[in-house]
Amino acid sequence: MGSDAISIQNLEKGFKHKQVIAPLSLAIPKGQLMGLLGPSGCGKTTLIKMIMGMLKPDKGTIQVFDFIVPHQQLLKDIGYMAQSDALYLDLTGEENLHFFAKLYRLPKKEQLERVAYAANLVRLTDDLSLKVTNYSGGMKRRLSLAIALIQNPQLLILDEPTVGIDPVLKKEIWQELIRLKEEEQKTILVTTHAMDEAERCDQLAMLRSGHIIAQGTPQALKEHYQAKDFDEVFLKAGGDAQ
Amino acid sequence: MRIAAIVTRIIQQMKRDKRTLALLFLAPLLVLSLMYFIFNSDEAPMTLVVSNGSAPLIEKLENADFNIIEDNNFTKKQLEEKAYNGWLAVAPTTIKLTLLNDNPSQAKILTMQLAQILQPTPASPNSLETDYVYGGKDTVIFDIFSPMLIGFFVFFFVFLITGIALLKERTSGTLERLLATPIKRSEIVTGYMLGYGLFALLQTIIIVLFGIYILDIVHDGSIWLVLLINMMVALVSLSLGALLSSFAASEFQMMQFIPLVIVPQVFFSGLFPLDSMAEWLQNLGHIMPLYYAADALNGVMYKGYSFNEILLNLLVLACFAIVFIVLNIISLKKYRSL
Numbered sequence: 001m002g003s004d005a006i007s008i009q010n011l012e013k014g015f016k017h018k019q020v021i022a023p024l025s026l027a028i029p030k031g032q033l034m035g036l037l038g039p040s041g042c043g044k045t046t047l048i049k050m051i052m053g054m055l056k057p058d059k060g061t062i063q064v065f066d067f068i069v070p071h072q073q074l075l076k077d078i079g080y081m082a083q084s085d086a087l088y089l090d091l092t093g094e095e096n097l098h099f100f101a102k103l104y105r106l107p108k109k110e111q112l113e114r115v116a117y118a119a120n121l122v123r124l125t126d127d128l129s130l131k132v133t134n135y136s137g138g139m140k141r142r143l144s145l146a147i148a149l150i151q152n153p154q155l156l157i158l159d160e161p162t163v164g165i166d167p168v169l170k171k172e173i174w175q176e177l178i179r180l181k182e183e184e185q186k187t188i189l190v191t192t193h194a195m196d197e198a199e200r201c202d203q204l205a206m207l208r209s210g211h212i213i214a215q216g217t218p219q220a221l222k223e224h225y226q227a228k229d230f231d232e233v234f235l236k237a238g239g240d241a242q
Numbered sequence: 243m244r245i246a247a248i249v250t251r252i253i254q255q256m257k258r259d260k261r262t263l264a265l266l267f268l269a270p271l272l273v274l275s276l277m278y279f280i281f282n283s284d285e286a287p288m289t290l291v292v293s294n295g296s297a298p299l300i301e302k303l304e305n306a307d308f309n310i311i312e313d314n315n316f317t318k319k320q321l322e323e324k325a326y327n328g329w330l331a332v333a334p335t336t337i338k339l340t341l342l343n344d345n346p347s348q349a350k351i352l353t354m355q356l357a358q359i360l361q362p363t364p365a366s367p368n369s370l371e372t373d374y375v376y377g378g379k380d381t382v383i384f385d386i387f388s389p390m391l392i393g394f395f396v397f398f399f400v401f402l403i404t405g406i407a408l409l410k411e412r413t414s415g416t417l418e419r420l421l422a423t424p425i426k427r428s429e430i431v432t433g434y435m436l437g438y439g440l441f442a443l444l445q446t447i448i449i450v451l452f453g454i455y456i457l458d459i460v461h462d463g464s465i466w467l468v469l470l471i472n473m474m475v476a477l478v479s480l481s482l483g484a485l486l487s488s489f490a491a492s493e494f495q496m497m498q499f500i501p502l503v504i505v506p507q508v509f510f511s512g513l514f515p516l517d518s519m520a521e522w523l524q525n526l527g528h529i530m531p532l533y534y535a536a537d538a539l540n541g542v543m544y545k546g547y548s549f550n551e552i553l554l555n556l557l558v559l560a561c562f563a564i565v566f567i568v569l570n571i572i573s574l575k576k577y578r579s580l
Contacts, residue, residue, distance in 0.1 A: 052422055053578060054421065074426045075423055089414075090258045095254055100246065102247035103425050109418075124245065
C-alpha cells in the first residue's frame with residue numbers, strides 16, 4: 001500500500017499448457033506514467049486483464065490502491081481502454097459516452113460535463129451525433145479513449161491507445177496524458193510497441209514471454225544497454241533473454 | 243439506474259435496426275397468416291344430405307348457404323362414395339350428423355354452423371350425435387395447433403433475436419467492456435431481460451391480437467390468459483437465447499441451435515399426438531418449455547380453461563425462466579469473477 005497504485009506479487013497465468021505470465025512482480029508508484037513494452041503475444045493484454053479482474057491469475061496477488069483484485073468498487077477508479085474498440089456501432093458517439101457515464105452512476109450534471117470534456121479532449125465534439133458505424137478507425141480509437149476517461153478515474157489502463165491514430169492527434173493525446181498525470185496526479189499504465197511513445201513514459205517495463213526483462217526510466221534503460229534509441233534497447237534486451 | 247442505462251441502450255439500438263424489428267413483428271404474422279390460409283383454403287359451399295328433415299329445417303339450412311340434397315334412404319357408404327360434406331339424419335328424438343371429415347377444418351366449420359342452427363329448444367330437445375367417415379372429432383388441425391403456433395412463434399423469434407443480439411455483444415467485446423465497469427452481473431442480466439422483454443411483450447401482443455381478431459383463431463378462454471402465457475414463453479425464450487449465446491462463437495453457430503433446441507420442441511407441443519408415442523419419448527417432452535406452453539395455450543384457447551387450470555403450466559414455465567436467468571448470471575463469470 002502507501003505509495004504504489006498497483007503492486008503485483010508473484011503473478012502466474014497459463015492457458016492450457018502455455019505459460020503466458022511467468023512469476024512476475026511489478027510495482028507502479030502513484031502519479032507515474034508507466035509504459036509496458038513488449039512484442040505481440042508477450043502477455044501484455046493478459047497482464048492488464050488480470051489487473052482489471054477480468055482474468056483470474058493461477059497464482060499470486062494483485063493490489064490496486066487499497067483493494068485486492070478482483071474488487072467491484074475498484075472498477076470505478078480505473079479507466080480502461082481495451083485493445084479492440086468495444087463500442088455500440090448502432091449508437092452515436094454521444095449515446096455511447098452517456099451510456100458508460102450512466103454505468104458509473106454519474107449525476108446528470110456531471111454526466112454532461114464529463115461527456116463534453118472527454119469528447120473535446122479527443123476532438124470528437126463535432127462528430128458526436130454521428131453513428132459509430134460511420135466513424136473511421138482512428139475516430140473509434142479516440143471514442144474508446146474518451147470512454148476510459150468518462151468517470152474521471154484515478155488510474156488509467158490503456159491497452160495500445162494510439163494504434164491507428166494520426167501523428168498530430170497522437171501527440172495531442174500524449175500531451176493530455178502527461179497533463180493528467182502532472183496536474184491531476186493520475187496514475188497511467190500504457191501498453192505500446194511504439195518506441196517514440198516509450199521515451200515519454202516515466203518508467204518502462206519490458207515484457208517478454210511473460211517475464212519482465214528490464215525495468216527503469218527510459219534514460220536508465222538506454223544507458224544500461226548502451227543504445228541510441230529504443231528500437232536498439234528492445235533488440236538488445238530481447239537478445240539477452242534468448 | 244445502471245439497469246435503466248442498459249434498457250435505454252437496447253431500445254436505442256433496436257429502433258435503429260429496422261430489419262430486425264420487421265423480423266420480430268411482421269415475420270410471425272406473415273407465417274401465421276400463411277398457415278391459416280393453407281389450412282383453411284377451402285371456402286366452397288358445403289353440400290349436406292338431409293334425411294327426414296322438416297320443411298322449416300331445410301329452409302334454415304338453405305339460408306345458411308348449404309347445398310341441400312334431400313334423400314330419405316341415404317347410407318354412410320353413399321356419403322363416402324359421393325364425397326358430400328355431411329349427412330344429417332333426423333329421427334324423432336335425435337339428430338344424427340355424419341361428417342365426411344376429409345378436411346378437418348371444414349368439418350369443424352360445418353359442425354359449428356349446424357350446432358348453431360340446431361340449438362336444442364325446450365320444444366324440440368333434440369340432441370346432435372356426430373359420426374365420422376374419416377378420422378374422429380379430435381382431428382381438427384388448425385384449431386388445435388394454432389394456439390401452439392402462437393406460442394411457438396413467440397418462442398422462436400424472441401430466441402433468435404436475443405440470442406444473436408447478445409452474441410454480437412460478446413464477440414464485439416462490448417460485454418467485456420461492460421464488465422470492466424462496476425456494474426453487477428445480475429444488473430446486466432436484468433437489464434437485458436427488461437430491454438429485450440419489452441420488445442418481446444410488444445411482439446406477443448401483436449401476434450396474439452392478430453391471431454385472434456384477424457385470423458379468427460378459436461379462443462374460448464380469456465385473452466389476458468393467452469397474453470400471460472405468451473409472456474412467460476417470451477421470458478423463457480429470452481433467457482434461454484441469452485444463455486445459449488454464450489456457447490456460440492458466431493451467428494452461424496447460434497443458428498445451429500435451431501435444429502437442436504427449437505425443432506424438437508415443436509414435436510412435443512401438440513402438433514403430433516403425444517398419446518401414441520413411446521413412454522420414454524413422452525417423458526422427453528416434459529423437459530421442454532414449449533410442451534407446457536402449448537398445453538396451457540391449448541387449454542385456454544381451445545378448451546376455455548381458467549387461470550387455476552393452467553397455473554401448474556405457468557409455474558413450470560416460471561421455473562424454466564428462473565433457472566435460465568440464474569445460469570446466465572453464473573455464465574458471465576467467464577468474463578469477470580465478481
